[in-house]
Structures are given as structure tokens and as C-alpha cells.
Amino acid sequence: MEKHNSNRISTIILFVLSLPLFILYFFFFLDVFTVPSTDSIWPESFTLVHWRFLTETLSGKPSIWITTLNTLIFSGCVVAIVLVLSSTAGYALSRLKMPYRSQLLGTLLLLHSFPSVSLLIAIFIILQMIGLYDSLVGVIIIKASLELPFGIWIMKGFYDTVPWEIEMSGVQDGASRFTVWYKLILPQIYPGLAALSIFSFISSWGEYVLPFVLAPSAEQQTLSVYLAGLLSETTAVDYGLLKAVGLFYMLPVMIFYIFTHEKLMNIYGGGGGSKG
Amino acid sequence: MKIILKKFSKNFGQVEVIKDMDLEIESGEMVALLGPSGCGKTTTLFAICGIHNITSGQILFGDRVINNVPTQERNVGVVFQNYALYPHLTIYENIAFPLRIRKMEKSEIDQLVQEYSEMVGISNLLSRRPMHLSGGQQQRVALVRALIRKPNVLLMDEPLANLDAALRLRMRSEIRRIQQETGITAILVTHDQVEAMSMSDRIAIMNDGKIQQISTPTEMYSDPKNTFVAGFIGNPPISFYNGVLQKNYFVGTAMKFELSEATLSNGIQEEQKLEIGVRPEYVHPNFGDEVEGKILFIEPQGRETLYDIELDDGQVIRSIQMGSQQYQMGERIQWGMDHKNILVFDENGENIFSKLYGTSPKL
Numbered sequence: 001m002e003k004h005n006s007n008r009i010s011t012i013i014l015f016v017l018s019l020p021l022f023i024l025y026f027f028f029f030l031d032v033f034t035v036p037s038t039d040s041i042w043p044e045s046f047t048l049v050h051w052r053f054l055t056e057t058l059s060g061k062p063s064i065w066i067t068t069l070n071t072l073i074f075s076g077c078v079v080a081i082v083l084v085l086s087s088t089a090g091y092a093l094s095r096l097k098m099p100y101r102s103q104l105l106g107t108l109l110l111l112h113s114f115p116s117v118s119l120l121i122a123i124f125i126i127l128q129m130i131g132l133y134d135s136l137v138g139v140i141i142i143k144a145s146l147e148l149p150f151g152i153w154i155m156k157g158f159y160d161t162v163p164w165e166i167e168m169s170g171v172q173d174g175a176s177r178f179t180v181w182y183k184l185i186l187p188q189i190y191p192g193l194a195a196l197s198i199f200s201f202i203s204s205w206g207e208y209v210l211p212f213v214l215a216p217s218a219e220q221q222t223l224s225v226y227l228a229g230l231l232s233e234t235t236a237v238d239y240g241l242l243k244a245v246g247l248f249y250m251l252p253v254m255i256f257y258i259f260t261h262e263k264l265m266n267i268y269g270g271g272g273g274s275k276g
Numbered sequence: 277m278k279i280i281l282k283k284f285s286k287n288f289g290q291v292e293v294i295k296d297m298d299l300e301i302e303s304g305e306m307v308a309l310l311g312p313s314g315c316g317k318t319t320t321l322f323a324i325c326g327i328h329n330i331t332s333g334q335i336l337f338g339d340r341v342i343n344n345v346p347t348q349e350r351n352v353g354v355v356f357q358n359y360a361l362y363p364h365l366t367i368y369e370n371i372a373f374p375l376r377i378r379k380m381e382k383s384e385i386d387q388l389v390q391e392y393s394e395m396v397g398i399s400n401l402l403s404r405r406p407m408h409l410s411g412g413q414q415q416r417v418a419l420v421r422a423l424i425r426k427p428n429v430l431l432m433d434e435p436l437a438n439l440d441a442a443l444r445l446r447m448r449s450e451i452r453r454i455q456q457e458t459g460i461t462a463i464l465v466t467h468d469q470v471e472a473m474s475m476s477d478r479i480a481i482m483n484d485g486k487i488q489q490i491s492t493p494t495e496m497y498s499d500p501k502n503t504f505v506a507g508f509i510g511n512p513p514i515s516f517y518n519g520v521l522q523k524n525y526f527v528g529t530a531m532k533f534e535l536s537e538a539t540l541s542n543g544i545q546e547e548q549k550l551e552i553g554v555r556p557e558y559v560h561p562n563f564g565d566e567v568e569g570k571i572l573f574i575e576p577q578g579r580e581t582l583y584d585i586e587l588d589d590g591q592v593i594r595s596i597q598m599g600s601q602q603y604q605m606g607e608r609i610q611w612g613m614d615h616k617n618i619l620v621f622d623e624n625g626e627n628i629f630s631k632l633y634g635t636s637p638k639l
């Protein structure tokens with residue numbers, strides 16, 4: 001009975017605390033589809049005028065569809081690179097006997113703690129030198145390498161939970177080390193892979209500073225840069241349009257998150273590897 | 277297949293775990309590596325299957341040296357302590373895994389899996405996943421998965437350690453039956469002497485990285501080579517007592533008795549330090565009167581009763597007697613020992629009676 005009560009109390013507290021968020025979201029959705037009134041908090045009429053950016057290219061802006069495609073390519077490539085490299089590097093760091101392993105792990109953690117802004121100038125110069133400045137490829141490489149330390153650590157944690165005997169058993173059964181990794185170990189850290197791909201997808205979908213600085217020209221633009229561009233118009237800012245683009249930008253992540261948030265929690269649950 | 281270890285040594289960095297170990301296992305034989313934890317028995321097992329490289333010496337399968345043969349090609353079946361089943365595969369897929377790796381025909385795999393799973397009575401579980409099986413069932417799956425590719429040798433690392441007592445008893449005889457049925461050479465690693473004695477043809481008892489004695493279970497019990505073996509084998513354990521030889525008598529601080537001709541003819545000298553070992557069943561009221569002291573502790577065990585007798589110098593000698601409790605705690609008694617079955621060890625802890633006396637380096 002007591003437990004029931006305390007549950008109810010915490011629910012109420014949480015509700016009250018998140019009330020401002022609900023209100024914010026409510027008006028956000030409302031404003032996107034209506035013409036705002038100047039003297040009342042309730043809007044005047046329904047409209048789709050804020051969504052005009054979907055059908056026509058705004059002046060001085062690239063097409064929204066190209067931008068969306070760019071963002072998809074950017075996020076997709078980062079996820080792919082992070083998954084492939086983290087799952088192999090994490091395995092090596094977890095299982096293979098190699099010199100300076102603990103130092104390597106320490107360095108990875110150090111890399112993870114660098115804010116990307118502090119590296120920006122150096123990265124800018126390097127990209128320009130190797131001719132990848134202002135290209136999506138350059139940004140993808142940079143973003144992926146910034147995500148990697150975290151990914152490798154997470155994957156190492158998941159590999160650590162897989163019993164060593166399973167691997168040895170596979171080797172005894174006649175399989176090569178690669179086959180063992182691919183057929184016996186990977187399926188067991190699937191929750192980790194899923195969580196990591198969601199995490200890095202959301203992270204790169206929301207990435208702003210890197211594409212803004214390293215790939216500024218119109219044909220390389222991602223949605224975050226497009227959205228920010230609306231704010232820095234020299235004329236008055238069209239807030240209806242800004243909000244509509246914002247919603248358009250947010251939607252994929254929201255939908256994605258609704259379906260996958262349980263898997264995402266695996267990362268924080270201390271690795272969800274199966275028990276032997 | 278015959279397995280031979282020749283002067284096998286294994287170091288981990290500076291630590292010498294196994295030193296110059298020699299062991300021969302006949303084809304079709306089941307040998308138990310028995311010893312306390314940290315004695316190197318699992319290291320030996322892992323060296324045979326190739327998980328560990330060996331530091332020096334040779335390992336032979338038949339007459340082929342396999343020191344540098346990769347693990348995958350040694351064709352060794354291993355049952356790990358935690359079974360190491362593949363959790364994401366069904367039991368069928370688990371058992372079929374080694375065959376599929378060998379790219380065997382599907383129909384052939386089907387037939388083999390069916391045949392082997394029937395042998396251990398798990399053919400009705402093939403579609404389940406390991407986590408839905410009980411410990412004993414998982415054990416059988418691990419065993420069958422190790423056996424199905426007809427390995428040169430079957431290695432088992434503490435296979436019964438994760439089972440409850442009743443199941444352990446049943447699996448003991450079952451593993452033995454399957455081993456004999458398939459005629460496979462097998463090595464069992466265990467720290468449980470009962471397991472080693474009941475399951476194997478011969479026992480290799482290890483301590484500090486060295487084999488102390490290799491014998492059949494019966495011989496190991498009646499003719500231990502040294503005090504370590506005598507103390508490790510037997511439950512309840514043997515009792516030891518220190519003394520010296522004085523004019524044909526064994527003299528300790530609280531016990532004295534005349535040694536037999538047979539003992540004296542083994543080359544022991546006057547004033548030599550000796551240690552006798554006597555198993556609990558050879559201490560009994562009917563045997564004489566040299567064990568004098570008071571009963572310190574009584575453990576009724578149903579069929580038998582175990583008495584701990586404290587001699588006047590504080591040393592303890594155990595006695596086990598059939599039937600229920602006949603004496604009281606603290607009671608003073610004067611019991612005897614069956615002199616034919618007293619083991620006598622010299623100052624190095626070597627059994628002077630043993631056939632193996634003086635045949636190999638001392639402890």
C-alpha cells in the first residue's frame with residue numbers, strides 16, 4: 001500500500017515538473033499549423049503556409065530535399081563507420097593480448113573528453129591541407145572519429161560480458177577466430193550494436209558545429225545548418241517557417257526514438273550481454 | 277588416441293606453473309587430474325587443447341607432436357566448467373555447430389545430431405535454447421557437442437562443479453558410461469577426490485605444478501606415495517602423527533607402539549624422524565590400546581559415526597566406526613590401530629612402504 005502511494009506521489013511530482021515542457025510542445029505544434037494572432041494566445045486560423053519550404057526552394061537556400069538527403073548520408077555513414085570500427089576495435093581491446101592495451105584504453109577515454117569545438121581550428125587546417133574541406137566526406141570522417149572513442153569503449157564493455165569460454169569453445173569446435181567472432185560473439189552483443197547505432201545516429205543527426213564550419217557551402221548543407229540559417233536572415237525572422245523546419249528536422253529522431261529507446265537504455269544498463 | 281606429455285613445462289611470465297611434467301594416457305583410458313586449486317591441472321588441460329602455448333617439452337597425440345598445431349586442427353573436445361553453450365543458438369544448432377564448421381552434408385548432420393542426442397537423452401530438447409535447460413541438460417548438451425565430431429581426446433574441466441549434489445551423482449556415472457560407450461580417451465580435471473576416484477581409470481594427483489602420483493583409484497588410497505597424496509585422498513581424511521624410531525618402537529609425545537618386522541626392514545634407522553598416517557577406519561577399540569585420549573568431537577553420519585580423539589599432547593586422530601554413536605563427548609578412551617594398515621612416512625614425507633618409494637624426485 002505504502003509503495004503504491006509513493007509511486008503515485010512521484011508520478012504527480014514528475015508531471016508537475018514536466019508541465020512546462022508539455023505546454024511548450026503544445027504551442028510548438030499549434031504554431032506550426034496556424035496563423036498566430038497578435039493580441040491573443042490562441043491563433044487566428046489554420047494554415048499550411050509555414051510548410052511551403054517542402055514544395056518550393058526558399059530564396060538563397062538549397063532545396064530541403066537535398067539537405068535532408070545530405071543529413072541522411074552524413075548520419076548513415078557515421079553510423080556505419082562507428083559500428084564497423086567500434087565492433088572490431090572493441091573486440092580487439094577486450095580479447096586480444098596486445099602491448100599497451102590499458103594505455104590505449106586510457107587514451108581513448110581522453111579523446112572522448114575533448115569537446116569538438118576545441119579541435120575545430122586544427123581540424124579545419126588539416127581538412128584544407130588534404131583537400132577535404134567543404135565536402136561531406138570530410139565532415140563524416142571527423143564526426144565518426146569523434147564518436148569512435150565512446151563507441152569503442154561501449155563495445156569493449158559488451159564484449160567483456162561474453163564468457164571467454166564460449167569463444168574458446170568455438171575455437172575447439174574448429175572455427176577460425178574470425179568465424180567465432182562473427183557467428184558466436186557478435187549475435188550476443190547485438191543489443192550493444194543496436195544501442196550504439198541509435199546513439200550515434202541521433203548524435204550525428206543533431207550535429208551542428210562540424211558541418212557548419214567544415215562544409216558551409218549550400219550543396220553540402222545539413223538540416224541543422226539549414227535551420228540555423230533561417231535565424232540569421234538579414235530580414236525579419238519568419239518564426240512560423242523556423243518552427244515548421246524545426247519540426248520537420250525533429251520528426252525522424254522522435255519517431256526513431258519512440259521505437260528504439262528501450263534498446264538505447266542498454267548502453268546505460270551496464271551492458272546487456274547474455275549470460276552463459 | 278594415446279596422449280603423451282613429455283617434460284612439459286608452462287610459465288606465466290616469471291611464474292613457473294608446471295615443471296617438467298610427464299604423463300602418458302593410453303587410448304580409451306579416462307584419467308583424472310586431481311589436485312587443490314592452483315596446482316596447475318587446468319593449465320595442463322588448456323595446454324593439451326591449445327588454448328595455452330607450452331613453454332617447453334612436448335605434447336604428443338599418438339606419435340605426432342602437436343606443440344605447434346593450431347587449436348582448431350587438434351580436434352580436441354572440451355567441456356568447460358560453465359558449459360559455454362552458445363546462448364543465441366538452439367540446442368540442435370549448438371550440437372551441429374562443429375559439424376557445420378566442417379561443412380558436412382546437411383542430412384549427415386541431421387543423422388548424427390539425432391543419434392548423439394538420443395545417447396544422452398536430450399532428443400526432445402533440440403529446438404530449445406540453452407537458457408531454458410536445467411544444469412544437467414546443459415551439461416549433456418556440452419558433452420554431446422564435444423563428442424559429436426569424434427575428437428582425438430575429450431577434456432573436461434570440472435564438469436560437475438555447477439550441478440547440485442543429487443545430479444552430480446547421476447552425471448558421474450552417466451559421463452563414465454558415455455566415455456566407455458564411445459571408447460574415447462578422456463581427461464577429467466577435478467578438485468573433488470570422490471569424483472576422480474569414481475569416474476576414472478587412473479588418477480594423476482598434482483600439487484605445485486608437479487604430478488605426485490599416478491595410480492588407479494584403489495592403489496592411490498591404499499598405497500599413497502607421500503603425505504600429500506595420503507592427506508588429499510580419503511574422506512574423512514587420514515590422521516598424521518609425528519615421532520621417532522627408538523629400539524623398534526615408534527615413539528611420539530603421547531603414543532608409543534612397536535613397529536612390525538616389515539616396517540623395520542625398509543631401511544629406517546634408529547632415531548630417524550617418522551610420521552605415521554592412519555586412516556579413520558583403522559582406529560578402533562578392538563585393535564589395541566596405544567591411542568589414548570579423550571573424545572574431542574563426534575560427527576554422527578547415519579551409517580557411521582566419526583570420532584575425533586585428542587591425545588594428551590593435543591594432536592588429533594580420527595576414528596570412524598559403523599553404527600550409531602556409542603561414546604560421549606569428553607569421554608576418555610583407549611583405542612588401538614590396525615598395525616597392518618598404518619602408513620609410515622620418512623622425514624621427507626615419502627611413504628617407506630610404497631612400491632614407488634625412492635623412484636622419483638622427492639616432494
